Amino acid sequence: MDLPFTESYKIKMVEPIRKSTRKEREEWIKNAKFNLFNLRSEQVFIDLLTDSGTGAMSDRQWGAIMTGDESYAGSSSYYHLKETIKDVTGFEYFLPSHQGRAAENVLFSSLIKAGDLIPGNAHFDTTKGHIEFRHADAIDCTIKEAYDTTKEHPFKGNVDLDKLEHVLISNPKERIPMIIVTVTCNTAGGQPVSMQNLKDVYQMAKKYGITVIFDAARFAENAYFIKMREHGYRNKSIRDIVQEMFSYSDGMTMSSKKDGLVNIGGFMAFRKKEMVEKCSMHTIMYEGYITYGGMSGRDMNALAVGLQEVVEFDYLDTRIQQVKYLGDKLIEYGVPVQQPIGGHAVFVDAKRFLPHVPKDEYIAQTLAVELYLEGGVRGVEIGTLLADRDPHSRENRYPALELVRLAIPRRVYTNNHMHYVAAILKNVYDRRDQLKHGFSITHEAPILRHFTVELERVHKEASVRK
Structure with missing residues (x-):
């Protein structure tokens, strides 16, 4: 029989991570002004904010x-x-x-x-x-x-x-x-x-x-x-x-x-x-x-x-196959993602995921916050917040894609963690029709605003008055 895929390394050291409650996460993200960058690391269960500097060394x-x-x-x-x-x-x-x-x-x-x-x-x-x-x-x-x-x-x-x-x-x-x-x-x-x-x-x-x-x-x-x-x-x-x-x-x-x-x-x-x-x-x-x-x-x-x-094939094959494992699980669950799956992350298509959220309410950020609330998974918005304002008109730039990036640290998580992330996304996807409103900005920096932006929820009543 064909052999199953296995990682090209073994684990020498582990770091405990804690599962939080939804009530805790609701309070934490509110205090963070709905900016995932403002969360403390111990408030995150699986951290897919970035693959930059978050890997495990050999x-x-x-x-x-x-x-x-x-x-x-x-x-x-x-x-x-x-x-x-x-x-x-x-x-x-x-x-x-x-x-x-x-x-x-x-x-x-x-x-x-x-x-x-x-x-x-x-x-x-x-x-x-x-x-x-x-x-x-x-x-x-x-x-x-x-x-x-x-x-x-x-x-x-x-x-x-x-x-x-x-x-x-x-x-x-x-x-x-x-x-x-x-x-x-x-x-x-x-x-x-x-x-x-x-x-x-x-x-x-x-x-x-x-x-x-x-x-x-x-x-x-x-x-x-x-x-x-x-x-x-x-x-x-x-x-x-x-x-x-x-x-x-x-x-x-x-x-x-x-x-x-x-x-x-x-x-x-x-x-x-x-x-x-x-x-x-x-x-x-x-x-x-x-x-x-x-x-x-x-x-x-x-x-x-x-x-x-990094130029060893076995290392790269292990790394990219794990990213693909998460991507394939999401595709199996019907979650819309950028295809084919990329190298360092799975990118969820927030426009297709949340078609009812208005573009000026930051669609991808809305999905990223919901993913955190559902299971303590931290991703990052690659959408209108990151696109920033046009430096000449100062109007929002609305990119062609609104994505939530799930960037996987190198040699850190197992495929069980990836399966958990996929299940959390499926749970949110199953109730996506309930998510019709996003966020408005209360404070932003003049450039690279997504790192320090502060947000508040747009409620249904306020949206109707608008």
């Missing part, structure tokens, strides 16, 4: 921590990480940072000015935030298939080449400091980008003299999908696929808290020394000296080991 990583070199300049841990990055990505030059958005801050401070245009495939929230903070514009060039959650397409993270070329033709190249390609594309549902698309984007960029930067937080998961879905790659190793992927870019930013398999850290890496020279001043100003950049030596050591582990 025994080899914990061992590497003990040999970290904490020298301010020229740490041996820095050189160990530098050699590993070159080995895995092919990039010779790199600058560490304390996390991914810090790398974005350094890179964008060095290259982006007011009035610039930065095309790409559905920029991540902090990426767009950094761009708009500098009074530049992020231009979404994702393929249209990404915005139909019912459509099966193996590479929904792909860049639409016609859209991209229109941006490049219509604007002087001085206004386009870079093209950003996010692998995998988080905002579109953790969807991968094909190797052919990466190659086509790079060739087009070279034609117009534009730099290509990868937002490579989940580069290894992207490589896994190329291996499994793209013709000609099934017999290639993950490491070889990763090398080819990065050959179609000029540089990268990395939140190491994802595919670096660590709890903190990030970096930038480049093909040319001039890019490092442009960014070094801002690294020193914002992060620290160029050989530690906000990271401790022990964390650089752990990251070096994590980057080697």
Whole structure:
């Protein structure tokens, strides 16, 4: 008989988690102003808010921590990480940072000015935030298939080449400091980008003299999908696929808290020394000296080991099969999700789930709160709150998709936990017709509001008067 799927690791340490009562959760979420970010960790049973920095490190990583070199300049841990990055990505030059958005801050401070245009495939929230903070514009060039959650397409993270070329033709190249390609594309549902698309984007960029930067937080998961879905790659190793992927870019930013398999850290890496020279001043100003950049030596050591582990097929197969397990359960229960299932998370289609909730009452946030109330599961809204306001009109931006992301930490939960999450969602789905109203904002920040927003419920009577 065929053998069942099993994890490629065994557990050495456990952490207890507590089941709360609905009455407790109702009080906690109310005190949190209906913002899931404001909950304390002990108020959450299964935490799928993010896969960023929430994974479990391996025994080899914990061992590497003990040999970290904490020298301010020229740490041996820095050189160990530098050699590993070159080995895995092919990039010779790199600058560490304390996390991914810090790398974005350094890179964008060095290259982006007011009035610039930065095309790409559905920029991540902090990426767009950094761009708009500098009074530049992020231009979404994702393929249209990404915005139909019912459509099966193996590479929904792909860049639409016609859209991209229109941006490049219509604007002087001085206004386009870079093209950003996010692998995998988080905002579109953790969807991968094909190797052919990466190659086509790079060739087009070279034609117009534009730099290509990868937002490579989940580069290894992207490589896994190329291996499994793209013709000609099934017999290639993950490491070889990763090398080819990065050959179609000029540089990268990395939140190491994802595919670096660590709890903190990030970096930038480049093909040319001039890019490092442009960014070094801002690294020193914002992060620290160029050989530690906000990271401790022990964390650089752990990251070096994590980057080697993440390109092992067995690890990736275990990781992505668990995400698929949750997605398949939800599909079995009739819950609408982005299909095919992505790499790091399952994305529930809140518009199809809650068709009666008005769009100005934050559909995905309404579903995310209800999921928490039902069973103590914390996801995150990828919808109108995250889309923020248009920087020019200050009106809400209503994205094509309203999603609740269930991001699965690496090497943390079992498939029993995933089954529990699916059952909680099914319970909410079975009573979805009772959920007709959402939330209004009582307080918000001028940018990246979803992290600190405060909300109140919209009651039926108030909605009718409105």
